[in-house]
Amino acid sequence: MTPPRALVTGGCSGIGLGIVSMLAHDGYEVGVLDVNTESNHDAISWHSCVDVSDSAQVNAAISEFAEGGLDVLVNNAGIVRDNVSWKMTDEEWQQVIDVNLTGVFNCCRAAIPFMREANKGSIVNIASINGLRGKFGQSNYSSAKAGVIGLTKTLAKETAKFNVTVNAIAPGMIETKILDGMSDGQRVAALSEILLGRIGTVEDVAGAVAFLCSERARFITGEVIKVDGGQYI
Numbered sequence: 120m121t122p123p124r125a126l127v128t129g130g131c132s133g134i135g136l137g138i139v140s141m142l143a144h145d146g147y148e149v150g151v152l153d154v155n156t157e158s159n160h161d162a163i164s165w166h167s168c169v170d171v172s173d174s175a176q177v178n179a180a181i182s183e184f185a186e187g188g189l190d191v192l193v194n195n196a197g198i199v200r201d202n203v204s205w206k207m208t209d210e211e212w213q214q215v216i217d218v219n220l221t222g223v224f225n226c227c228r229a230a231i232p233f234m235r236e237a238n239k240g241s242i243v244n245i246a247s248i249n250g251l252r253g254k255f256g257q258s259n260y261s262s263a264k265a266g267v268i269g270l271t272k273t274l275a276k277e278t279a280k281f282n283v284t285v286n287a288i289a290p291g292m293i294e295t296k297i298l299d300g301m302s303d304g305q306r307v308a309a310l311s312e313i314l315l316g317r318i319g320t321v322e323d324v325a326g327a328v329a330f331l332c333s334e335r336a337r338f339i340t341g342e343v344i345k346v347d348g349g350q351y352i
């Protein structure tokens with residue numbers, strides 16, 4: 120039997136690499152779309168150097184990968200360009216919207232025809248609790264992530280008749296290099312919100328993604344699952 124095939128955007132590091140590793144462990148053949156060219160991890164079986172905000176690059180890469188089958192798409196690539204709204208530049212606003220929201224749309228639009236054709240598929244979009252609650256200094260990021268949640272629900276409605284599920288994960292604070300710019304004070308403040316008393320790991324998020332892609336989650340669509348140790352409540 121041929122293995123199921125998954126494509127993970129931003130899969131070269133952080134949460135994305137955690138997802139790649141877990142899906143590979145679960146028996147998937149895993150491809151990655153990432154602006155990063157370093158992809159020498161054992162779990163990555165296919166890699167294309169793609170900026171998800173560029174629809175032409177996305178269309179070409181997803182068509183190439185999906186020729187061999189496409190069962191799962193995980194939209195994980197994301198960036199931050201934090202600033203208070205009154206100081207935020209056009210560039211900081213636009214870059215985050217382009218990668219974190221338009222990038223998700225570009226990848227879904229390219230992948231869905233292959234899933235329709237196969238009459239099966241799972242899409243998991245990585246949003247954020249800050250797309251649900253807002254965050255000081257993240258007007259661009261929380262707007263993009265809130266957009267991802269609206270997009271997830273819309274695509275769930277559009278694709279259900281093709282046996283495709285579309286869900287989102289909203290992580291809280293997870294230990295990756297995206298947190299590098301964070302001050303000690305910000306870390307302590309975030310930690311004080313997390314009921315389970317620790318910062319999350321990439322495996323915490325990957326486990327929820329793997330579940331949503333599995334047969335066990337076949338009746339779940341249009342859902343947003345927080346993976347945040349209780350940080351949101």
Ligand code: NAD
Nearest residue numbers: 129132133134153154170171195196197247292293295297
């Ligand atoms: P990260 O910076 O460690 O990894 C992001 C990956 O995306 C990198 O491999 C990077 O090269 C890739 N990437 C960036 N821009 C890209 C583009 N234009 N096209 C293709 N690839 C691109 O970040 P992370 O913490 O692993 O974040 C992964 C996702 O999880 C993001 O969507 C982020 O918003 C979300 N998230 C992270 C946290 C957290 O606390 N770490 C919390 C909530 C949500």
